[in-house]
Amino acid sequence: MHNAAFAAAGIDAEYVIAEIDEPDVAPAVAAARWPEYLGLGVTAPYKPLVASLVDEVEGDARTIGAVNNVVRTDGGRLIGFNTDAPGFRVGIELAMGRPLDGAEVVVGGAGGAAHAVVFACLTAGARRVTIANRTVTTATRLLERFAGVGTAERAAMPLDGPDVIDALQTADVAVNATTIGMVDPRAPFDVQVLPSDATVFDLVYVPAETPLVAAARARGLRAANGSEMLIAQAAIAFERWTGVGGMAHVMRAAVAPLLADPAVRA
Numbered sequence: 357m358h359n360a361a362f363a364a365a366g367i368d369a370e371y372v373i374a375e376i377d378e379p380d381v382a383p384a385v386a387a388a389r390w391p392e393y394l395g396l397g398v399t400a401p402y403k404p405l406v407a408s409l410v411d412e413v414e415g416d417a418r419t420i421g422a423v424n425n426v427v428r429t430d431g432g433r434l435i436g437f438n439t440d441a442p443g444f445r446v447g448i449e450l451a452m453g454r455p456l457d458g459a460e461v462v463v464g465g466a467g468g469a470a471h472a473v474v475f476a477c478l479t480a481g482a483r484r485v486t487i488a489n490r491t492v493t494t495a496t497r498l499l500e501r502f503a504g505v506g507t508a509e510r511a512a513m514p515l516d517g518p519d520v521i522d523a524l525q526t527a528d529v530a531v532n533a534t535t536i537g538m539v540d541p542r543a544p545f546d547v548q549v550l551p552s553d554a555t556v557f558d559l560v561y562v563p564a565e566t567p568l569v570a571a572a573r574a575r576g577l578r579a580a581n582g583s584e585m586l587i588a589q590a591a592i593a594f595e596r597w598t599g600v601g602g603m604a605h606v607m608r609a610a611v612a613p614l615l616a617d618p619a620v621r622a
């Protein structure tokens with residue numbers, strides 16, 4: 357995605373993937389101070405750690421507690437920011453066909469991605485946000501973290517308990533921010549209990565049609581996987597690094613064959 361965008365923008369740069377162990381994260385971040393670097397992308401599980409290694413963390417990323425991108429300024433300072441939250445907002449509003457404002461949202465999961473999702477829902481003016489997670493204490497902590505954000509009603513509950521059925525029955529949107537569907541072929545929610553005009557959004561994008569998305573479509577609900585969020589968050593980061601916007605279509609075209617390839621597994 358990024359290299360296609362560099363080529364399309366005529367920028368002589370390369371996005372390089374490195375799988376590194378935890379002791380090597382600090383040296384890798386420090387190396388990004390060299391003038392050759394535009395910045396860094398960061399993925400799980402190092403998003404909170406990188407937040408502690410940069411010179412400045414932007415407000416939203418600080419509230420979310422995760423940095424998924426870093427930009428290097430001309431003076432060599434490293435600024436951490438978060439594009440998962442705005443990327444989610446682009447993806448979900450595309451899937452819903454309308455803004456999140458006033459929506460009742462059920463979010464499955466309370467990990468790193470769920471933090472960005474819940475923050476986006478709260479700041480976009482959602483009316484009610486319910487967090488359902490296997491480990492309820494993690495969901496409760498997430499809510500405590502965002503106590504001062506937005507005005508939505510909010511609740512935390514177990515993912516497989518009766519309360520989540522009640523929440524789903526009146527939801528406008530059900531979001532999967534767990535790894536269910538990526539690592540095991542099942543859906544985190546029973547889509548049968550959702551209203552007929554609800555939207556289902558799965559952050560998982562490999563496989564392209566997750567069990568949750570397949571079940572939602574079989575019921576005739578609006579449903580989307582996480583590919584548009586992936587593309588949107590990447591395009592936002594690209595613009596921060598290069599000043600060149602409008603690259604989502606290039607990135608979408610570059611990533612489409614990979615996401616459609618049944619041989620590609622997370």
Ligand code: NAP
Binds near residue numbers: 494560561587
């Ligand atoms: P994470 O921090 O490891 O969180 C994992 C979440 O999944 C936790 O809520 C965990 O619950 C839950 N979970 C894991 N296994 C489970 C199981 N067997 N049953 C029930 N719940 C289970 O991961 P993450 O970084 O938030 O990522 C979550 C998903 O979002 C991944 O599939 C990732 O690929 C996707 N994602 C997509 C995008 C995008 O751009 N589309 C961006 C970021 C992430 P516990 O708290 O109980 O462990």
